[in-house]
Amino acid sequence: MTHDPSNHTDLDPGTARHLHHLLATEQRRGRLPSVAAGIVRGGALVWSDAIGTVDGRAEGVASDTDTQYRMGSITKTFVAVAVLRLRDAGRLDLADRFEDHVPGSRIGGATIAQLLSHGGGVQAETNGPWWERTPGGDWDALAFSPVAQRFRAGRRFHYTNVGFAALGELVARAHGADWFDVVRRDLLAPLGMTRTTTRPDGRAAPGLAVHPFADVLLPEPEHDAGAMAPAGQLWTTVEDLARWAGFAGGDTGDVLSRDTLAEMYEPHTLADDPGQPWTAAHGLGWQVWNVDGTRYAGHGGSMPGFLAGLRVDVESGDGAVVLTNTTTGMAPVTTAARLLTDFAEREPLTPEPWHASGDPSVLDLVGTWHWGPSVSTARVVGEHLVLGDPGTARGSRFAPVGADEWVGLDGYYTGEPLRVLRSADGIPTHLDLASFRFTRTPYDPTADVPGGVHDGGWR
Structure with a gap:
């Protein structure tokens, strides 16, 4: 049984047919009992589809976008956002030791x-x-089992489900409430995610294993993981997970600041497999990818009987989600990436119209500046002063933070101060950027260049 892919308004019918074919092909190739998926743009679900039956039998009940599946490790992104909300509220610092908040492990x-x-x-x-x-048991049973460190903290990437059980305990202790009660109150309710739960509720697909050498099925167990629940307990639907993809794409509402979300996407540890070029890393609770210069964020999920994937284009905000009830048979994040790429190719975002919006009061900063003999061009784009080409050498954007004071946003100068120095009549004479001196002419002797300029000048 299949879901009709043609009922999506504002989506080219050819695009809907292509995405339907892609999902149906994946369901057949991977021998998936059922699979459901969605595409998000502008924070809204613009395409969705479901293939197969929830019990994997031809005469079974068809899946749909309101069928619950277990999301597995995508659960970790909710725990991570709950932790960052504590940080933003001044309740903790990310440099704090876990011991400072949950002693004894x-x-x-x-x-x-x-x-x-x-x-x-x-x-x-x-x-x-x-x-x-x-x-699963409680935190004390887990923490004193005993849990150990396999590597020196900070040395390398080592994926840990136990680490996120620990973070769930931290969230619970900080709020004096169960970790999921906190997630439901602070994240799910504000985002309207009413079908995301810790156990299957209402219409839900059973977890199934497909035999590797025969077309037969085996039900997988379902249970409460106890203290390990923050690592992969949550169940959700395509419609609910699409709302989380909208959040991940920047539609954060009052749940989290967009600056904090961007901070969570900064790579911290590389998923470095020997002999393989790396394109993936982990930020603060999110997986991040750099594919040919395009940045993506999201997470995969795997539990016995279920696979899940969420992936968003960080710049455009477009996202894709995939849920299926099988233990093996597909790579859900890869499938989400394929859906997202094909959607973007067939339904490109229309650029916003250009309008004059610049600030004429900073026109005296634009034009040519020199760092020693090196030439840089300054221009104003929106509210930012742009020096050079961001992404190339030391090019960076700068945001205003005060009168003639700016802070770098990109590359080498991220977080570094830029000050504009002016003559008595208010004309900019030089820029002081992280102690470097930029002048209107190469090594301008009147601009107080550190180290001085040779008395003989250029020769």
């Missing part, structure tokens, strides 16, 4: 930032039986 020396980015060296899984298939 053997992983207490790792910082909160290291746990968020899988850089704390914490062991990947629990010491007990396969936690994804067995009911």
